[in-house]
Amino acid sequence: MTKFVPLSINRRTALMGLSAAGLIGMNGEALAARRKFVTANNNPYDILDPHQLFDIGRIAVRLNMYDALTRWVDNPPKLQMWLVEKADISPDGKVYTFTLKPNVKFHDGTVMTSADVVYSMERILALKKGAYGLFKDVVEPGTTKALDPRTVQFTLKAPFAVFMAVLSELWVVNSALVKKNEKNGDWGADWLSKNEAGSGGYALRRYDPAVGFQAARFEGHFAGWGKNPIDDAEFRVVMETATRVLGVMKGEFNTTDGYLPAEQMARMKENPNIKTWEAESIRTFYFIINHWKAPLNDVNMRKALCYAFDYDGFNDKILSGTVVRNNGIIPNPMWGAPKGLKGYTYDLDKAKYHLAQVKNVRPLQIGAMAGYPQSEQAAQMLQAGCAKIGLEVKIVTEPYTTIAPKLNDRERAHDLIPLWRSAYFADPHNWTGFLFNTKNFDAGNASYYSNPRVDELCDQALIVTDQEKRRVMYEEVSQILVEDAAGIFINNTKFHGAFTKNTKSIRFCPIGDAQDVRWIEMEG
Amino acid sequence: MKAVRIFRDRALLIGVVIISCLVLVAVFAGPLSTYPDHVTGFDPNHRLTQPGWQFLLGTDRMGADIYSRLLFGARLTILISVIATATAVIIGVPIGLVAGYFDGWASEALMRISDIFLAVPQIVLAIAIAQTLGPSIQNVILALSATYWPFWARLVYAETRSQRNEIYVEAAKAMGASPLRIMALHILPNISGSIIVRTTIGMGATILAAASLGFLGLGAPPPAPEWGRMIAESREFLPKAWWYATAPGIAILMVVMGFNLMGDGLRDVLDPRLRRGGSDGK
Numbered sequence: 001m002t003k004f005v006p007l008s009i010n011r012r013t014a015l016m017g018l019s020a021a022g023l024i025g026m027n028g029e030a031l032a033a034r035r036k037f038v039t040a041n042n043n044p045y046d047i048l049d050p051h052q053l054f055d056i057g058r059i060a061v062r063l064n065m066y067d068a069l070t071r072w073v074d075n076p077p078k079l080q081m082w083l084v085e086k087a088d089i090s091p092d093g094k095v096y097t098f099t100l101k102p103n104v105k106f107h108d109g110t111v112m113t114s115a116d117v118v119y120s121m122e123r124i125l126a127l128k129k130g131a132y133g134l135f136k137d138v139v140e141p142g143t144t145k146a147l148d149p150r151t152v153q154f155t156l157k158a159p160f161a162v163f164m165a166v167l168s169e170l171w172v173v174n175s176a177l178v179k180k181n182e183k184n185g186d187w188g189a190d191w192l193s194k195n196e197a198g199s200g201g202y203a204l205r206r207y208d209p210a211v212g213f214q215a216a217r218f219e220g221h222f223a224g225w226g227k228n229p230i231d232d233a234e235f236r237v238v239m240e241t242a243t244r245v246l247g248v249m250k251g252e253f254n255t256t257d258g259y260l261p262a263e264q265m266a267r268m269k270e271n272p273n274i275k276t277w278e279a280e281s282i283r284t285f286y287f288i289i290n291h292w293k294a295p296l297n298d299v300n301m302r303k304a305l306c307y308a309f310d311y312d313g314f315n316d317k318i319l320s321g322t323v324v325r326n327n328g329i330i331p332n333p334m335w336g337a338p339k340g341l342k343g344y345t346y347d348l349d350k351a352k353y354h355l356a357q358v359k360n361v362r363p364l365q366i367g368a369m370a371g372y373p374q375s376e377q378a379a380q381m382l383q384a385g386c387a388k389i390g391l392e393v394k395i396v397t398e399p400y401t402t403i404a405p406k407l408n409d410r411e412r413a414h415d416l417i418p419l420w421r422s423a424y425f426a427d428p429h430n431w432t433g434f435l436f437n438t439k440n441f442d443a444g445n446a447s448y449y450s451n452p453r454v455d456e457l458c459d460q461a462l463i464v465t466d467q468e469k470r471r472v473m474y475e476e477v478s479q480i481l482v483e484d485a486a487g488i489f490i491n492n493t494k495f496h497g498a499f500t501k502n503t504k505s506i507r508f509c510p511i512g513d514a515q516d517v518r519w520i521e522m523e524g
Numbered sequence: 525m526k527a528v529r530i531f532r533d534r535a536l537l538i539g540v541v542i543i544s545c546l547v548l549v550a551v552f553a554g555p556l557s558t559y560p561d562h563v564t565g566f567d568p569n570h571r572l573t574q575p576g577w578q579f580l581l582g583t584d585r586m587g588a589d590i591y592s593r594l595l596f597g598a599r600l601t602i603l604i605s606v607i608a609t610a611t612a613v614i615i616g617v618p619i620g621l622v623a624g625y626f627d628g629w630a631s632e633a634l635m636r637i638s639d640i641f642l643a644v645p646q647i648v649l650a651i652a653i654a655q656t657l658g659p660s661i662q663n664v665i666l667a668l669s670a671t672y673w674p675f676w677a678r679l680v681y682a683e684t685r686s687q688r689n690e691i692y693v694e695a696a697k698a699m700g701a702s703p704l705r706i707m708a709l710h711i712l713p714n715i716s717g718s719i720i721v722r723t724t725i726g727m728g729a730t731i732l733a734a735a736s737l738g739f740l741g742l743g744a745p746p747p748a749p750e751w752g753r754m755i756a757e758s759r760e761f762l763p764k765a766w767w768y769a770t771a772p773g774i775a776i777l778m779v780v781m782g783f784n785l786m787g788d789g790l791r792d793v794l795d796p797r798l799r800r801g802g803s804d805g806k
């Protein structure tokens with residue numbers, strides 16, 4: 001395996017890091033007593049830039065090394081004020097004024113100011129990557145102001161009911177440090193891909209895209225620390241499921257991803273050295289249908305596909321009931337998911353009926369995610385169903401890193417992609433407006449689905465702040481998406497976490513899947 | 525004479541038997557299989573079932589019969605290895621002949637190009653090509669043949685060099701035969717033994733390389749019953765579903781061994797200088 005390449009840390013920062021961790025003057029014994037927590041991740045950490053990332057596979061980078069104005073905790077998820085001490089929202093819902101907590105320090109000791117928040121927002125808007133789609137419709141470049149070192153003001157183009165919720169993805173970077181490393185106006189994108197400039201609970205110590213990253217606890221973190229916190233957090237890339245499982249069983253890793261096959265989970269449950277943890281998550285699995293490409297723009301074609309998928313066979317047999325059937329795109333436990341929503345069933349007669357009405361049927365292509373067996377298996381399931389109604393479907397497998405850029409390119413995107421929609425913020429907008437609003441073509445709406453009524457409702461639901469009113473709107477959206485067969489909605493996942501016995505407590509939140517190391521308590 | 529020798533050489537005999545079995549299995553995959561529709565179909569109700577009377581070698585993650593898939597996989601294996609190896613021979617042999625027979629910058633250039641290919645491990649180059657072109661059977665064949673021809677070019681070059689000053693070549697030249705005629709009708713038949721041996725062993729190596737590509741997800745996409753892919757799929761269920769990887773694993777082992785034994789044996793038969801002590805020809 002490749003060796004870690006130490007980062008270029010100058011002596012001063014290194015010493016500061018050591019003193020912060022309380023190491024100077026300690027003997028070797030104390031060093032050995034540091035609590036180390038190793039997570040085996042099934043996804044490579046190819047870049048570290050928090051503004052270029054927006055997925056769950058690499059969320060550990062953002063959660064552990066950076067802070068945002070708000071933060072999601074617990075299950076069901078609750079929004080917590082994080083960097084913010086006081087929030088003022090103007091009556092028209094357009095002006096948000098935040099007072100930052102005092103003495104928030106970055107890892108290099110610089111005090112965070114509102115200028116850092118402004119820079120971070122401008123950086124997201126300029127890079128047009130990561131969580132850009134969350135902000136692009138409401139925040140114009142240059143409208144975020146630093147009123148004084150601790151006060152920052154956002155002036156939105158229009159009221160945006162979920163602004164507080166999505167601020168959890170505005171990761172604040174150390175603007176002075178990033179600016180120092182800018183090259184040809186790249187907003188430091190190159191440098192920050194391999195380095196870190198955050199204030200989060202853990203400071204980067206070593207990074208290698210092929211191995212993962214190690215971070216040490218930042219004693220000076222503004223939120224302070226609880227009892228028995230983790231001193232060293234390591235996220236190691238281990239692509240092999242069996243290796244990850246074996247590693248946890250042997251205690252080499254403390255945990256791994258929470259979405260293992262039932263057989264591997266059963267093995268872990270039998271092991272006396274492992275604690276398992278089960279929680280209903282909010283992460284729906286579905287097929288993106290590319291409405292841009294004919295004949296998928298024909299509702300009959302899409303309905304034929306929806307009826308050709310064996311939902312029970314997939315959820316209950318192939319996945320051994322580790323998931324729950326979800327008829328719509330919004331996860332069942334989330335408000336806005338209509339109670340009693342009637343979804344599609346596996347019904348080949350109906351599938352044939354709808355297919356018969358489609359003109360110019362052509363063979364379809366599914367782009368399954370290599371290395372994600374569930375994605376491949378779902379592709380096979382749909383292929384087999386389609387074969388029974390006389391529709392040819394070809395499967396190609398590509399790594400997620402190849403599929404992801406194509407999601408925002410309507411011509412290059414596959415016809416169908418089986419994948420998950422995880423929670424980035426606990427609001428129905430995460431699954432509806434973001435994914436299906438016409439405005440979000442090329443920036444979240446990877447289905448290229450367009451329906452004026454859905455657009456209207458999604459827009460309206462972002463202006464109204466009353467949750468009860470919004471609920472009604474999202475329920476209608478959810479209903480329309482099913483009627484339009486906007487996607488093939490399959491299941492909602494359950495989190496099945498396995499942790500070594502010395503892990504005393506975790507705090508599971510569907511946003512981040514328990515990868516927020518600061519909440520983990522461990523025996524010495 | 526030669527037919528008798530084949531049966532005297534035990535390694536060759538075993539190799540021939542294994543390869544014959546492979547060919548038979550591939551040809552009669554339909555009638556031999558218990559669930560012919562499980563090449564693309566499956567039965568979720570019997571997912572990961574242990575080997576038994578109903579499913580001879582157990583079932584996979586979708587509930588498809590591994591035994592039936594293995595049989596149909598033999599077709600894919602033969603298809604990939606025969607086409608890839610044949611293409612490599614068709615490209616490599618003429619290059620080797622021309623470069624070996626003539627002197628001059630063209631020969632030098634041809635051999636240096638093949639050296640460049642040989643400098644990079646074949647599988648690494650094949651991975652790069654398959655990854656760039658995207659996973660499919662055609663691309664696997666393309667990647668393997670594009671990276672495999674230099675082995676034949678090198679071999680034929682060396683053999684041609686040693687043959688071109690032989691008396692029979694001189695004689696042909698004296699009689700006014702054209703270089704093309706000499707290469708095709710005089711030299712080639714005299715070095716065909718080495719080519720056949722190299723090709724036989726090359727078949728085994730190609731199967732192994734194709735399985736490796738399949739294992740890495742660069743081969744035929746699901747649900748193709750490709751042996752390498754079957755092993756890759758099984759990893760997620762190890763060690764519980766031990767049968768999942770075992771069956772295709774043994775199949776690959778046997779076939780590669782079969783080709784290698786056959787290649788070894790053929791060398792003994794075709795090259796009298798290397799013939800083993802104790803056998804005939806002394």
